Amino acid sequence: MQDKQTEWQISRLPSNDKTNAWNTILSKREACASLHDQINADWLVVGAGYAGLSAARRLSENCPNDRIVIVDAGVCGENASGRNSGFVIDVPHTVSSSLAQLESAHRHMRLARTATDVLANLVGANNIECDWSVDGKYQTAVTHEGSQSMLEPFAKELDALGEIYQWVGAEELAKKLGTTHFKHAIYTPGCVLMNPAALVRGLADSLPDNVSLYENTPVLKMESANGIRVTTPAGSVQAPRMILAANGFSEQFGYRTDAFYHLGLHASLTRPLNSEERAAYAVEKPWGVTPVNAFGGVTMRYTNDHRLLIRQGIKLSMGQKLSAASLEKAKSQHIKILRDRFPTIPNVELENTWSGYICMSKNSAPAFGEIAHNVWLAACQNGIGVTKGTISGLCVADFACGRENALIDDMQALGEPEKLPSRPVLEVGARALMKWEQLKNRNES
Numbered sequence: 001m002q003d004k005q006t007e008w009q010i011s012r013l014p015s016n017d018k019t020n021a022w023n024t025i026l027s028k029r030e031a032c033a034s035l036h037d038q039i040n041a042d043w044l045v046v047g048a049g050y051a052g053l054s055a056a057r058r059l060s061e062n063c064p065n066d067r068i069v070i071v072d073a074g075v076c077g078e079n080a081s082g083r084n085s086g087f088v089i090d091v092p093h094t095v096s097s098s099l100a101q102l103e104s105a106h107r108h109m110r111l112a113r114t115a116t117d118v119l120a121n122l123v124g125a126n127n128i129e130c131d132w133s134v135d136g137k138y139q140t141a142v143t144h145e146g147s148q149s150m151l152e153p154f155a156k157e158l159d160a161l162g163e164i165y166q167w168v169g170a171e172e173l174a175k176k177l178g179t180t181h182f183k184h185a186i187y188t189p190g191c192v193l194m195n196p197a198a199l200v201r202g203l204a205d206s207l208p209d210n211v212s213l214y215e216n217t218p219v220l221k222m223e224s225a226n227g228i229r230v231t232t233p234a235g236s237v238q239a240p241r242m243i244l245a246a247n248g249f250s251e252q253f254g255y256r257t258d259a260f261y262h263l264g265l266h267a268s269l270t271r272p273l274n275s276e277e278r279a280a281y282a283v284e285k286p287w288g289v290t291p292v293n294a295f296g297g298v299t300m301r302y303t304n305d306h307r308l309l310i311r312q313g314i315k316l317s318m319g320q321k322l323s324a325a326s327l328e329k330a331k332s333q334h335i336k337i338l339r340d341r342f343p344t345i346p347n348v349e350l351e352n353t354w355s356g357y358i359c360m361s362k363n364s365a366p367a368f369g370e371i372a373h374n375v376w377l378a379a380c381q382n383g384i385g386v387t388k389g390t391i392s393g394l395c396v397a398d399f400a401c402g403r404e405n406a407l408i409d410d411m412q413a414l415g416e417p418e419k420l421p422s423r424p425v426l427e428v429g430a431r432a433l434m435k436w437e438q439l440k441n442r443n444e445s
């Protein structure tokens with residue numbers, strides 16, 4: 001719970017590049033109007049990513065006569081929710097065989113599968129054209145050592161969880177993925193692949209009637225006397241209750257400042273392969289690949305519309321800002337990866353390269369629950385925010401409305417973010433640890 005402070009200035013705002021190809025390849029969307037008034041609402045939601053949109057929708061179901069206002073600093077499709085790799089992940093990348101951790105893995109999967117069903121229903125009901133497709137995913141190893149040390153334990157854990165999976169060898173992988181880069185993979189069938197910008201835009205554009213979304217409306221100040229009042233550049237919202245879903249920016253709204261660290265990532269999407277390239281590539285079905293080591297490896301996809309995605313490069317970025325030079329460097333690395341791994345299509349260009357940020361906690365626990373009187377939080381999805389953001393938004397809305405839902409227990413059982421070391425120690429330690437991980441797993445890149 002927070003102290004007696006009643007006013008917070010919000011100085012760090014999201015600043016996303018405009019090169020998120022998932023969004024730029026879509027037809028232009030008219031953003032919702034920004035706020036130009038002093039308004040009252042029954043509920044205020046801050047943040048229109050998966051967490052905030054899911055919370056607002058659930059509030060609307062729980063309280064159909066209430067007025068729900070959701071404000072976002074930017075536009076839907078340009079936030080982390082719109083610029084990720086588009087994996088709707090059901091099975092954790094890695095689990096542990098200890099009993100406590102298996103129980104936690106079961107909770108994660110229960111939450112993730114419910115979120116996937118919720119999203120699938122919304123995609124269907126609202127005809128959201130986001131290439132939603134249950135393609136599964138390959139967890140890949142480049143070396144025999146990587147397979148032995150990381151895939152084999154993963155397989156044992158999937159056995160312990162009773163999950164279905166398949167081992168796939170190098171020859172079959174080469175046929176399915178069109179690259180000879182990988183030695184082994186574990187294929188799990190439940191992962192959905194989609195265009196994340198199209199999904200989050202579709203979710204925003206299909207909100208129920210009693211939800212009003214204001215985009216390009218950053219909260220600059222929050223006051224908590226007599227309910228909650230937030231000030232935006234040209235207006236304000238007064239509400240008795242608030243759900244905070246501002247991802248890594250939530251720490252400025254009175255939540256703990258020792259809970260989150262932020263990672264900056266880069267991703268690129270190619271233009272669609274032309275007909276000759278498709279013939280040379282000779283792979284028709286879309287696929288998604290995650291590496292055995294998240295720090296050293298490369299996430300890749302082949303999409304329904306015949307584009308390749310490369311997501312590579314992770315840096316500590318406490319200010320959630322990566323430089324233009326870092327983006328340029330990532331772009332040339334991504335081109336090199338494309339050329340090395342897909343020699344049969346040597347001329348395919350990148351549509352664009354972009355940066356994005358993920359909010360992490362030391363123990364991978366979410367920031368969830370009531371953080372002050374009538375203020376609830378759904379943030380810190382630890383890099384798996386499509387499902388985790390969706391379900392934490394839904395659960396926090398039920399929690400705030402006093403509605404029973406067994407999934408709230410699952411959320412709470414995941415624990416709270418552990419205290420991080422102070423900033424200089426954290427930065428030195430985290431950078432050293434990431435360098436070590438990258439060095440140790442350099443053959444898995």
Ligand SMILES: Cc1cc2nc3c(=O)[nH]c(=O)nc-3n(C[C@H](O)[C@H](O)[C@H](O)COP(=O)(O)OP(=O)(O)OC[C@H]3O[C@@H](n4cnc5c(N)ncnc54)[C@H](O)[C@@H]3O)c2cc1C
Pocket residue numbers: 010013014046047048049050051052071072073074075079080081082083084085086087088089217218219220245246247248249265266267311355356357358359378379380381382383384385386387388389
């Ligand atoms: C490159 C990349 C690849 C990823 N790949 C995957 C993947 O394949 N699968 C997966 O599940 N996850 C992935 N992630 C993580 C995932 O994108 C995030 O965890 C998820 O989007 C978080 O959702 P959210 O709703 O919590 O936050 P966000 O989408 O960040 O939404 C928070 C919103 O709060 C708003 N906000 C912040 N400050 C203010 C303010 N002062 N006033 C008003 N609004 C404010 C922001 O504008 C933003 O729209 C990836 C992330 C990146 C960057």
